[in-house]
Amino acid sequence: MTGGVQGIGGATSSLLADRGYVVCALDIVNESHPDPRVQSIRCDVTDSAAVEQVFAMIESEFGDIDITVCNAGIGGGAPVADLTDEQFDRVLTANLNGVFHTARAAVRSMLSRRQGCIVTIGSVFGQNPPAGTSAYAASKAGVAAFTRSLALEMAPHGIRVNCISPGHIDTALYRSALERRAALRGISLSAITAEEEEVIPLGRFGTPEDVARVICFLCSEEAAYITGQRINVDGGLEAF
Ligand code: NAP
Numbered sequence: 001m002t003g004g005v006q007g008i009g010g011a012t013s014s015l016l017a018d019r020g021y022v023v024c025a026l027d028i029v030n031e032s033h034p035d036p037r038v039q040s041i042r043c044d045v046t047d048s049a050a051v052e053q054v055f056a057m058i059e060s061e062f063g064d065i066d067i068t069v070c071n072a073g074i075g076g077g078a079p080v081a082d083l084t085d086e087q088f089d090r091v092l093t094a095n096l097n098g099v100f101h102t103a104r105a106a107v108r109s110m111l112s113r114r115q116g117c118i119v120t121i122g123s124v125f126g127q128n129p130p131a132g133t134s135a136y137a138a139s140k141a142g143v144a145a146f147t148r149s150l151a152l153e154m155a156p157h158g159i160r161v162n163c164i165s166p167g168h169i170d171t172a173l174y175r176s177a178l179e180r181r182a183a184l185r186g187i188s189l190s191a192i193t194a195e196e197e198e199v200i201p202l203g204r205f206g207t208p209e210d211v212a213r214v215i216c217f218l219c220s221e222e223a224a225y226i227t228g229q230r231i232n233v234d235g236g237l238e239a240f
Contacts, residue, residue, distance in 0.1 A: 003072030011208035045098030095139035151228035167234025201236030
């Protein structure tokens with residue numbers, strides 16, 4: 001589980017532990033997961049060698065890797081005219097290269113056993129981005145396309161790969177994105193919060209647990225015939 005200490009990843013780590021999995025939360029934050037059942041491992045997914053090393057360590061300490069959730073991600077953005085090469089690269093490297101590094105390490109581990117399940121985390125902004133999110137939107141559209149191709153590549157090997165596109169989920173990442181969009185439009189945080197909540201057909205922001213439950217479903221036997229899909233967990237936002 002990458003980005004597994006807080007937010008969507010934090011909730012998913014605990015839910016997977018509830019379901020009996022040994023869970024390793026790979027994250028760059030300097031904190032451990034609050035749930036003592038979850039093993040916190042410091043790992044930056046932008047560093048492909050570090051990801052390979054951590055996967056090898058997990059296999060030798062805890063055994064076969066059955067599930068990998070490529071969740072770590074960052075926000076960040078600016079109008080394209082102001083966007084620097086560094087800002088663009090930083091978002092793409094964390095959100096897209098990070099998924100590639102993690103999914104590659106996972107399939108290398110899963111291929112010989114001909115089983116396994118990978119879930120990537122995209123975003124509804126990968127399909128319908130608002131202004132000022134070009135780098136993030138490009139990274140998440142890339143995650144969705146990467147997932148679909150990988151699913152086709154892995155299907156003959158018994159490995160399922162799906163992508164979840166969350167909508168507006170109440171986490172630290174979403175709150176700082178709201179602040180950025182409010183500043184960009186010159187409106188207050190409370191105004192943009194109300195505006196974004198109002199357009200969600202189910203009438204509320206999502207919780208990390210709303211997404212965690214769908215990730216756990218995709219990883220379960222109940223989803224044994226689902227692969228190559230992109231599933232929105234967005235309170236109906238994309239149906240709007
Ligand atoms: P979050 O609360 O910020 O949690 C993400 C975690 O990933 C943080 O602990 C973060 O550490 C960590 N992380 C960032 N870069 C990393 C790296 N290079 N290597 C390892 N860990 C790293 O965010 P979240 O809202 O739960 O988001 C999880 C995923 O869902 C992200 O991919 C995000 O794009 C996606 N998503 C979220 C929403 C939403 O509304 N919340 C909507 C659509 C998609 P730092 O705090 O130090 O960065």
